[in-house]
Amino acid sequence: MTLPPDFPATTPVRPSGCPGLLRIVQAMDGGICRVKLAGGLITAQQAEAVADVAHRYASGVIEATNRSNLQIRGVGTAHQALIEPLLAVGLGPANAASDDVRNLMLSPTAGIDPQQVIDTWPLARQILGSLESTPRFAELSAKFAVQLDGGEALAMREHHHDLWLCAFECNGQPLLAFGLAGCPAQDAALGSVPVEHGHELVMTVLTLFLELARPEHTRMRHLFKERAITDFFAQLAQRLSVAIGPAAAWPRATHSRQSPIGTYPQRETGQVYVGATLALGRLDAAQLSALAKIATRYGNGTLRFTPWQGVLVPHVRAEQAACVTQALHALGLLCDAQHPLTQMVACTGSSACIKGLADTKQDARRLASLISQPQPIHLTGCLRSCAAAHVAPVTLLAVAPGHYDLYLRDPQHAGFGVLRERNLTIEAAGAWLEARQRSNTHD
Ligand code: SF4
Incomplete structure (x- = not known):
């Protein structure tokens, strides 16, 4: 197996320190290799390959990221040996320069969600193909991200994206509402285009961004600090072959659902998907390999990772859903939505990150x-x-080992929100959160 053409990549316009498949970044616990999954989807064969190389050439720790990708931690010195099997099963980019630009988020239930307005996969494949095959797009930063929401019940609508598109129906016609430098849960749409112009819209926005942005503008919001969004919009409207329509009829969904735990119906009669959460976003090589076998035995041999650090086994026959939940539970995944870890996230922390002031994973447990x-x-x-x-x-920001400042989200305050308590121990934070929960329940 050979690496994609141009390996290693030529000097990028917007260099990144983020891990990629071909750019293994060092941390205290070894290298990190990020494996981008189109729409969070991975086949059983691919999952087995990730599990195998994580076991052979790394620590065996695998993380699900909040953009539905996987990353292998604790990578040793055998980088090529780790990367080549991943390329062989189709987990690599079309060319070395395009690994970073494959940032297109879909709903984890794209194509199978009973509520969806459109199946986003055909458009997503078209967009991903163009992102990888257009040399100019390799100038985008590794963080530049696009969201395509098909109107599914299950979607992450609070992550900020440089460009987001949401499908909705107006007078029987499927349209895409879109916005820039924001998220569908909080921001108004700038306008809409017919779904068949979605690819053209994405290509035109990205091209215009690259023409107007300087190299230090890695995200759309950086450009809008210097240039009015109305100016960008006017130029965009001039270039599109279709008029940008209103988006007043777009029924904005303000809240994302949490990652599904349990059994949910699919569009296909008699089929369900079964969800579980990975405790603090991590699993080991043996668990990923076992997940692949569950997907093959009970589903269609695919898994879908969610932006809430969960996983779905799709295309399960309804009568076998209980067996799948049992198997996921036996693997150590969280299958009870009442478990306090299901909604908790923690970064790597001081056990493996030099910047960490506390062991966040251990403290979260x-x-x-x-x-x-x-x-x-x-x-x-x-x-x-x-x-x-x-x-x-709620954000707990480490200030020293085992000690955190506590913030509550507040739209009036930037950053983590309002600082409510300083320098709490984990026990004090637990008591504070329990008391708050009780008082909220009694209100
Ligand atoms: S300590 Fe800081 S830099 Fe390190 S993983 Fe956590 S948030 Fe990221």
Whole structure:
């Protein structure tokens, strides 16, 4: 197996320190290799390959990221040996320069969701193909991201994207509402185009961004600090072959559902998908290999990772759903939505990140043992907030080993929100959160 053409990549316009498949970044626990999954989907064969190389050439720890990708931690020195089997099963980019630009988020239930307005897969494949095959798009930063929401019941609508598109129906016609430098849960749509012009819209927005942005503008929001969004919009409207329509009829969904745990119906009669959560976003090589076998035995041989660090086994016959849940539970995945860890996220923390001021993963487990109900809580080892792509309702920011400042999300306050308590121990944070939960319940 050979590496994609141009390996190693030529000097990028917007260099990145983020891990990629071909760019293994060092951490305290070894290298990190990020494996991008189109729409969070991975086949059983691919999952077995990831599990195998994670076991052979790394520590065996695999993380599900908040953009529905996987990353292998603790990679040793055998980089080529780790990468080549992943390329052989089709997990690589079309060419070395395009690994970073494969940032298109779909709903984890794209194509199978009973509520969807459109099946986003055909358009997503077209967009991904163009992202990888257009040399100019390799100038985009590794963080530049696009979201395509087909109107599914299950979608992450709070992560900020440089461009987001949401399908809706107006007078029987499927349209795509779209926005820039924001998210569908909080921001108004700028306009809409017919679905068949979705590819053209994405290509035109990206091309225009690259023409107007300087290299230090890695995200759309950086460009809008210097240039009015109305100006960008006017130029976009001039270039499109279709008039941008209104999006007043777009029924904005303001809240993302949590990652599904349990059994949910699919569009296909008699078929369901079964979901579970990975405790603090991690699984080991043996668990991923076992997941692949579950998908093959009970589903169609695919798995879908979610932006909430969960996993779905799709295309299961309804009468076999209980067996799948049992198998996922036996693997150590969280199958009870009342488990406090199901809504908790924690970054790598001081056990493997030099910037971490506390062992966030261990502290999260301790905190989970102190609270009686799941609450959306984010423990972060420093201000960089790697584990959460949007502000959580409660953030615990490490200030020293085992000690955290506590913030509550507030739209009036930037960053993590309002600082409510300083320098809490995990026990004190647990008591504070329990008391707050009780008072909220009694209101
Ligand atoms: S948030 Fe800070 S401590 Fe946590 S993984 Fe990121 S850089 Fe490291």
